[in-house]
Amino acid sequence: MESTNLIPEECGRTLRPVRDALDVLNGKWKLPIIVALTFGEKRFGEIAKEVHGITDRMLSKELRDLELNGLVKRNLYDTYPAKVTYTLTAHSQTLYEVIESLRKWGELHRKKMVSDDK
Amino acid sequence: MESTNLIPEECGRTLRPVRDALDVLNGKWKLPIIVALTFGEKRFGEIAKEVHGITDRMLSKELRDLELNGLVKRNLYDTYPAKVTYTLTAHSQTLYEVIESLRKWGELHRKKMVSDDK
């Protein structure tokens, strides 16, 4: 929590990369989709089942977006019937820390909200 | 990066807190505002200057939102002219890890994008 030892000029140097990251990760679904894929190769319908509430349209759109950003790989198996899966790329696996810190904070925040409501 | 040792049932247990966190932090401006306040108590105009591109309306709106969520404290100094500052709360200081991981990933991602474009 030692944030006060940072000099003011550093503010911009922190803000820029944070905003870079948010530009790519922002939205309701991108990180949840990546989380789901963290647990292994998955098909369209499997992701949809894990990420509760997402519609086909959004999943399709976000997967395409993530693929364009090099965060997700689409794998087409030439079998019959054709099979499609999605996996993380090496690059999106570097998101591990981001997801872990969000998970931890989300748990903390929920606890706080519950105790505040009392 | 040892994500593969996680069992499938854990997927939901990771997804829920991540989505809880995103519900509160989502949007273009909330985290950048918090980052700016990480560097100390700041007035409205000072935040606006640090967080490039934000409009008064959005800053006002987001500060209110963050205050409601217990992430930012509004301090009214009873001087003349009246002075208002914003500071982080103890709770938002627990976001330090989230911000740090986003900062690191943002830097990594930018490097990757640059080298990909070549």
Place this chain on the structure above:
DNA sequence: CAGGATCCCATAGGATACTG
């Protein structure tokens, strides 16, 4: 200076239906 009020637009996101 700190923001609220208003107006407007673009995009995120949802519902439903449909196809290879």
Place this chain on the structure above:
DNA sequence: CAGTATCCTATGGGATCCTG
């Protein structure tokens, strides 16, 4: 099963102007 197409609404976010 794995999406696409359409249509719709809600919200995020910008521009501008106004006030204590």
